[in-house]
Amino acid sequence: MIDLYYWPTPNGHKITLFLEEAGLEYAIKPVDIGKGAQFEPEYLKISPNNKMPAIVDHAPVDGGAPIPVFESGAILLYLANKTGRFLGFSAGADAGAQLRQRVLVNEWLFWQMGGLGPMTGQYGHFHVYAPEDISYAKDRYRKEAERLLGVLDKQLGGRDFIAGGEYSIADMAAYPWISPYDKAPLDLAPFANVRRWQAAIRERPATQRAYALSKQVNPDAGKTLTDAEKQVLFGQGAR
Structure with a gap:
């Protein structure tokens, strides 16, 4: 338990x-x-x-x-x-494939922890919660959140999931931080791969x-x- x-x-x-x-x-x-x-x-x-x-x-x-x-x-x-x-490889993968997939999953997990989460969180703070309208902060974190979405969109090009064809903890870490603020939604229109990936995860029964x-x-x-x-x-x- x-x-x-x-x-x-x-x-x-x-x-x-x-x-x-x-x-x-x-x-x-x-x-x-x-x-x-x-x-x-x-x-x-x-x-x-x-x-x-x-x-x-x-x-x-x-x-x-x-x-x-x-x-x-x-x-x-x-x-x-x-x-x-959910480490990015199938049960039958050999040791070399497992090693390389673990590295890839870990990279993107830490990318979310150090970048997407904190920067999108600051975007939300200054757009939703801050008592003052600070235009510099709002613009700064919007641009950084959009930059990170661009990085993710490029990574997802030709891939079902962040680390390849297997759903992994990298996806689980990033998914909740894709425009999480209903009162200040990020514009996802330029990020077609992110939208495709997001929709696929949203439809998973476990996600629901x-x-x-x-x-x-x-x-x-x-x-x-x-x-x-x-x-x-x-x-x-x-x-």
Whole structure:
């Protein structure tokens, strides 16, 4: 059994996408980030960066004590290695093919973690949540989000999925961050390969099950944040 500490955000969706695809048994532990649940002492023992998601695997492959994992990319890698699935190669691939596909998947997983997620997140912050209209910031992050979409579109040319013909954790990481802000949608018209890829993943039954969890866990998902929730989410410093 895996405990999933979750709230319906793009990073949270990454993990439900994997768990639903893999058919692993898991229990959702809601972490209401608008109310500050991510700062509770018990949660910080699992996720010291006070971010969501996190997991606790109560049945690790070594048969030992439960293993906690925080950071969505690290969780995807952990689950992929635990199951031997979604690493970009088929079960019968030889060692050389496996090595090269692992490298490719890891590259694009870290590309999402270091680029697409943070830059699109900043785009969303300044277009949706910021209390001031800062045109420079809005333009800066729109251009960077569009640049990254262009990089992804080029990679998807002639490929079904990011790392080739196999659906992988690189796809699961990137998919939730493709224009995730309904109130400030990015223009995907120039990125035909991204749109094709996005539509194919959207139609997967596991994707539909994963996203159906949003309203179950947070019936208010999509509503405007209150000032108090914004303070919790965006007002934290070292103290």
